[in-house]
Amino acid sequence: MNFQSVNPLNVRLNLFSGNLLPMTNYNSPFPLLWKMYSMFVWIIELIIGATLIPGCMYVSTEKVLKDGMICFAVFIEMTFLIARIHIYKNVAHQLIRRLNDxxxxxxxxxxxxxxxxxxxxxxxxxxxxSIGVISIIAWTCIPLVLVFKKNLFYYEDYRIPAAFSKQPFSLEIFLLGSVFLMVSAVYMFLQKVGVDVYMIHLVLMTTAQYRYIAMKIAMIFHANDEDNKEYSSELNQRQEREFKVLCRHHNSVIQ
Incomplete structure (x- = not known):
């Protein structure tokens, strides 16, 4: 049992989202293939960020507030959390090492x-x-019904206002842009979910240590009440040893 093996979902999301957050108790590099994949994901996110800014300048305020700000908010939150974890990855490695020990x-x-x-x-x-990915795919594909209604398209027609070319643009550019927006939105969501699951896992693993300490203390007192109604020096020494072990356990968690 270790930090990774107890939560396979955390491991899979960390890889497929491209976050590559610390997962071991030592600073071991991820395989080159996963690093290249992570670079690919971040390039997609940077492209959508670069096209979103000019796209929002040429659409209505309602479109910006309704669709553009959603992407901005998610992108900023996700990037901030991932960057903070990578900046302080040594702290994460130390915590994971203590948990693995x-x-x-x-x-x-x-x-x-x-x-x-x-x-x-x-x-x-x-x-x-899973529902989030399905919802985002459906959400970004809604504008595709416009292909049956017109041949020229504008930034306003995209689900997410993005400027890939000068408007108006052709059907081919609209379809390619819509597919790119769908892929980038899915990756953005996976990155956010990945860092959320990672943080939840860290908190729950730490919480489990405190629950374990509380349970062991309860077991010690319960055993004392059940088996020894009178004072016993041998029992007292055994309890003292068990309490020392729990204190060391507690110290290893909070240090």
């Missing part, structure tokens, strides 16, 4: 606590990313 020697109680902590969010997160 704990998980490598985990007992059955730890395994059950980690599973019980992560399991409730597994289905909602899978629903979140």
């Amino acid at each position: 704990i998980l490598h020697v985990a007992d059955e109680t730890m395994m059950s606590v980690v599973t019980a902590t992560l399991k409730p969010v597994e289905a909602p997160l899978n629903f979140y990313w």
Whole structure:
């Protein structure tokens, strides 16, 4: 059991979104293929950002507020979070190393606590990313019905106002632009979901450690009440050792 193996969804989203956030307890580089893929994803996002700005200048205010600002908000939020994690990736590696050190020697109680902590969010997160991708594809494809109504198109006709060429432009440019916007919107959403799932996983893994400590303390006192009604120096020493182990566990988490 380690930071990666307990949440395969986090690993897959981290790779396919191109985020390549820290996933191990050491600064090991990702394979070259995934780095090239990540560069490809970010180039797409930069292109959509570069075309979105001039596109918003030539469409109505309603279009900008309704569609353009959505992309701006998601892009800025996603970029800020990913950049912050990469800037402080050494801190992330340290936290992952501490968690892995704990998980490598985990007992059955730890395994059950980690599973019980992560399991409730597994289905909602899978629903979140899958329905989100389907919704974005449908949302960006709505303007395609215009191909049956006219032959010349404008920035306003795109789902997301983007300037790929001078307007008006032909059907071919409109179709290619719409496909590019759909792909870039899906990648943008996957990047946002990827960093959201990553942060949720970090928080839940840390939460699991505190739940484990609380459960072990409860088990110690419960065993004392059940098996030893009278004072026992041997029992007291055993409890003291167990409490010291829990204190070291707590210190390794909060340091």
